[in-house]
Amino acid sequence: MACCNDAKAWRLKDPAIDLALLDPVLDTYAGVEGSLITILQKAQGLYGYLPVDLLAYIALKTGVKPAKVLGVATFYTQFRLEPVGKHLIMLCQGTACHVNGSAAIEEAVRDELGVEEGAITPDGLFTYNNVACLGCCSLSPVMMIGEETYGTLTPDKARTILRQIREKEAANA
Amino acid sequence: MKQNNGTRVIVGKGSCGIAAGANRISTLLEKGIRDAGIDCSVVTTGCIGMCYLEPVVDVLLPDGSKETYVRVDADGAGEILKSIRGEANNAEQYKIPREDAENLHKQTRVALANCGVIDPESIDEYIAKDGYKTVTQTMKTHSPEDIIAIIKESGLAGRGGAGFPTWFKWQAARNSPYPKDGIKYVICNADEGDPGAFMDRAVLEGDPHALIEGMLMAAYAIGAREGVVYVRAEYPLAIHRLENAIAQAEERGFLGDDIQGTGFGFRLRIKAGAGAFVCGEETALIASLEGERGMPRLKPPFPAQKGLWQKPSNINNVETYANVPWIIRNGGQAFAAMGTENSKGTKVFALTGKIKKGGLVEIPMGNSIRDVIYGVGGGIKEDKAFKAVQMGGPSGGCIPAELIDTLIDYRTLAATGAIMGSGGMVVMDETTCMVDMARFFLDFTCKESCGKCVHCRIGTKRMLEILTRITEGEGRDGDIELLSDLAVQIKDGSLCGLGQTAPNPVLTTIKYFRNEYEDHIYHKKCTAKQCKPLLRYAIDKDACTGCTLCSRKCPVEAISGQVKQPHTIDPEVCIKCGKCAEVCRFKAVVID
DSSP states (O other): OGGGGOTTTOOOSOTTSOGGGGHHHHHHTTTOTTOHHHHHHHHHHHHSSOOHHHHHHHHHHHOOOHHHHHHHHHHSTTOOSSOOOSEEEEEEOSHHHHHTTHHHHHHHHHHHHTSOTTOBOTTSOEEEEEESOOSOGGGOSOEEETTEEEOSOOHHHHHHHHHHHHHHHHHHO | OOBOOOOEEEEEOSHHHHHTTHHHHHHHHHHHHHHHTBOOEEEEEOOOSOGGGOSOEEEEOTTSOEEEEOSOOHHHHHHHHHHHTTOOOOGGGGBOOHHHHHHHHTSOOSTTTTTTTSOTTOHHHHHHTTTTHIIIIIHHHOOHHHHHHHHHHHTOBOTTTTOOBHHHHHHHHHHSOOOTTOOOEEEEEEOOOSTTOOHHHHHHHHOHHHHHHHHHHHHHHHTOOEEEEEEOTTOHHHHHHHHHHHHHHHHTTSSBSSGGGSSOOBEEEEEEOOSOGGGGSHHHHHHHHTTSOOOOOOSSSOTTTSOGGGSOEEEEEHHHHHHHHHHHHHOHHHHHTSBOSSSBSEEEEEEEESBSSOEEEEEETTOBHHIIIIIISOSBGGGOOEEEEEESGGGSEEEEGGGTTOBOSHHHHHHHTOOOTTOEEEEEETTOOHHHHHHHHHHHHHHHOOSOSHHHHHHHHHHHHHHHHHHTTOOOTTHHHHHHHHHHHHHHHOSSHHHHHTTHHHHHHHHHHHHHHHHHHHSOOOTTSOOGGGOOEEEOTTTOOOOOHHHHHOTTOOEEOOTTSOOEEOTTTOOOOOHHHHHOSSOOEEEO
């Protein structure tokens, strides 16, 4: 579409998103060739995910075609186009974890949270994603919640961890 | 401070150590030492490789002796503190078992020499271990050609998977004419995506200066002034430690425009990857560095001719570069003296899966798989029967128990259908279903296929569908042949290593475990009892006490029976979720 980079033709789908937040990042990398991935990483750091509006804005400001921005954003597993819960759970599905029963852990987590992979729990607290190896194979099965790693899991242990976070959040609320 | 007793406490803080609680232990130790008013430093080190013993704490005593404490919990930290304060204590029970300590001596450490020994955040500790000697000494006396000659003599081959001779790549990049702007690149592939391999992370977290020094030597040999390390974003600690190391090296003049007065300049930066297994392929990695989708392209031209931004580039992985400083300090012959005829030096292996002593081990090439699994690895968990080992990750293959005496060497491993790969060894026992393993790997490569080549994109998907069907009890006559046929076509029809090697796990499992495929397809049976749809749950009438727990927990009300009477499972209703077996305290639920 010829209009893709035309500022006039481009409308913000969600006015709640403050695009100006990203301007310092865009200024830093203005004219730096090959910095699209870095910009997307910083953007996700700022917004928690990559709303489509933001991708269009990045395309507009960097002069990279919107299709390419979307193409790169959907190619790499790090990038999310949907928001996530307050606690992002990464369930390791690496080989060692698989051999040591990561499937049962996923079942327990899915059951405990009551949502499928990638969805946010109704209370907005959790999203879980299956990921390839987290590199803590000797502690398998492993999951990461935020920056914290939990190893040698059992289905019950995983449930307890999630319940504890829930209780903590409830106490703080 | 009351006294300076000269004791030093070292806490292993690799990612695995931290996951096991090392940060908490280190805080406890620091606080305890501060409260007692002892002048004793608590420092950090990287992963020593004994991941199964984490958290590991070393106490260096003033007389030079060392005590290693393992699996240290809060109580353990308290006992260690007591011992430091010279009080009566029970620290003894946390001391490393003798056979584990000896395990470390069975290894020959080159790439991991400093991991778990020095503080990775201190350049001084690295220098004290002869670090940067190649810069302060070798560069002044050796020409770039001399360096390449040493690497050639050492026989060092790429440790990332393909095993291509390192010197050849360096020579090719050196021979490539300079473009107009005079830029050549040295690139480090630290996108360790192979599930089950984490040696590169250990080097980055435990000895980042070794990587910098190795890359610097490559840059000097090739004539490159710029370098990039492409690190997985999943390794935040590795990125942090490498950033810190680069800043220190710049400050001390080991990186910069005029390194140690030699007139040679080299700058290094980090680029965080964004998660794509295919970016381990060098042309895909270059595309990703350029901000594109990480899709491989046809070779030639090779990166040595046209790499990053079309400039001559050399790409090696972390472990390869980490070997370089040792080789140059000790000479190519010393490295070549280890290993076998066609595989020189040492190799790091990541031992995981159903193994007693999981972690990283570095041993000379040419040891047998048995040496690794039963020697260093301590054997199979719960002493079950060893069934197979997957070598080389999703691109490799499984090696069955009957080939356990295969020597670890690029050529002999390739002959089995597996590959050396990056050195991941996932050990499997009798409870691992090989068809399910093949399905697992195909699921991985199918998701990670970049989509460029039709055979890889669609072929892996079709193979995955067939394998899923087989594990769900819907296997058909002819499926094995269909899989084998597809495998050959995917190998032939794919551009890069990912597609060309994707069918390997299927081919090797068919080769060595064809009977398991046949059991699934023709007898609808999974002998390893892993494929749920093929299982049948029943209750052992003699063992059942009629406690009713299982019937209360069953989500589909498939279990019936009176209190204190043996229960029964209705196979028509049972969804094989396994909940009953999980909750039964009398082991009365039998899985067939």
